[in-house]
Amino acid sequence: MTFGDILRTAWSNLTRRKVRTSLTSLGVTVGIFTIVVMLSLGVGVQRVIQQQFDAIGLENVVVQPRDAERNPYTRYVRPEREVVISPAKIAEWQQRPDIVSVTPIVDVNESISKRLVLPGDATATIAVGVDPGVGINNPFETPPTALAGVLRPTKDGEIVISQRALRRLGLTAEVNNLIGQEVQLVMETPRGESQSFDYTLVGVSSADNNLVALTPNDSIALKAWWFNEPDLLATEGYDYALIRAKDLNVARQLTNELRTQRFRVQSVETVLELASKIFLVINIMLGSVGGLALFVATIGIMNTMIMAIYERTREIGTLKAIGASRGNIRTLFMTEAGMIGFFGGVVGLLGGWGTGRILNRFALAYLEQEQVPIRGDFFYIPPWLIALALGFGLVVGIIAGLYPAARAARLDPIKALRHE
């Protein structure tokens, strides 16, 4: 018998009991459907999160200095730094060919009091913070955009202010007309000293806060004055550095390297690795639910095949009498069982895909309504999942067919021919 003959014969045998065949393969459909929906959800959500992280830049590494161990004498002073991100260190990193860019960042603590003042207008003054601008955005918030000018100052003496802070200062004109405006930051120590710093407005951000953005040097100058340490940069260095590596491997390698240099290092990849592990566990759990359904389906197919063999005993006897080998009979019934499984798999896959499309639409509508800026495909079916679903259906059918097919092949033709 050729493969085509086997398929054709198996198909005509299956279609003679359409309802029973459909009901039997429905078991597989349920199992495959569950697996497809669950796994595509797992894969889809993971992908959406991955995309969010990709937007941040996986090859970004955040370096922080390490504070020295505190002892009872230093407990109430600002901690000494064990390693310092000095301007020299920044320059060293910038020279490396495998590093794309290095951004030093200064964190001007909230406890340092500073007010934004419009020169010549005593009433236009509000308390502000300085946005450190660490390049990692919260993926669950819309990143701010530049309403006018730029988002970050590029030269010392420049400042970017949020639209909200400008309004509160009384600057309600069209944002474009405010570029070039002079503003001052006034600092006042508890001991009564005060100092003002002049800046030129170069950008308005859409951020919904009272933060201003300064260059690292300007930020350092604020801190140096506050702590009364003119060479603060030399002694303490920057508070962070955002290193953009050439690729993920470099980022991974850099993370280890800087850690051995006693820096504190965070990379998004570490977080993502953890997330992947969690998703793996979730996927396995969800997949198991489908696996259980498939186990039940296997029993169903086995039952149907045994029934079919009982009904067709005479036919099997006839086939054997006219020259069918045991192998022919076994192959024929295995093929029938495999087909039941495979078609169950096809329908389950299509159903799972369709359900994913519908649920995805609901999910996106909900996110839209909640104003969460995440878009994407939450029920993503990668090619391997298609192969897995169809392969699983086929394998389930074949496994279920093993025993019944062997039984059919073993039938004694004389007894089978006498069977009523």
Add this chain to the structure above:
Amino acid sequence: MGQASSLIRTTNLQRTYQMGKNTVQALAGVDLEIERGTFVALVGPSGSGKSTLLNVIGGLDRPSSGEVWVDDLELGRAPDKKLVSFRRDRVGFIFQSFNLLPTNQAWENVALPLMLAGRGRSERRKRAEHLLDQVGLGDRADHRPAELSGGQQQRVAIARALANDPVLILADEPTGNLDSRTGRDVLLLMQRLVREQQVTLLMVTHDMNAASYADRIVHMRDGVIEQIEIVERTAEAVA
């Protein structure tokens, strides 16, 4: 040993069955020789061993002792695989209840042995249509068994038995499920095929009238051959 003309030769053929505690001797030493191109009827009361003899000669059952030669093959000692190819390539079976596959069209049923032999579909169709023409069902090739009468179904089965161009056709009560008129048509058809195609036909029956269409009538009782009767008839009586 005379193989030239005799197709089937059995010597002291025995077949015993274990039925619970009892041993049943279905064949108790059968010595039989059947020449090529003859139509032989095997008759006897039920339990006389005629069906067992047919099954052993057809390679469906194995003897307990003795020898059974068909053509150049000793079936008792042949490996299972040999028996399968023997049934597939050299023997045709006709059953009492036709045993056509209900999902297959008439021509597909006829071509079943060819499918098992791995022949191509178009070759099968051509051969099946030729055979259906021979049994007078050329216009029924695409009908399913349920759409055919009993006599037509048995004629499809006869065409199926001829498909592999066998040396031997075995028929187990081929007219048992047919009324006497259609039974007669089927018997005449088989008689004609034996004569035209030089095929050897061994038919089991308990109907003496059916047996009278054969060239030889082998009477069996209690697992042994009682008597072999040669049917004398003139050419006109057949037609």
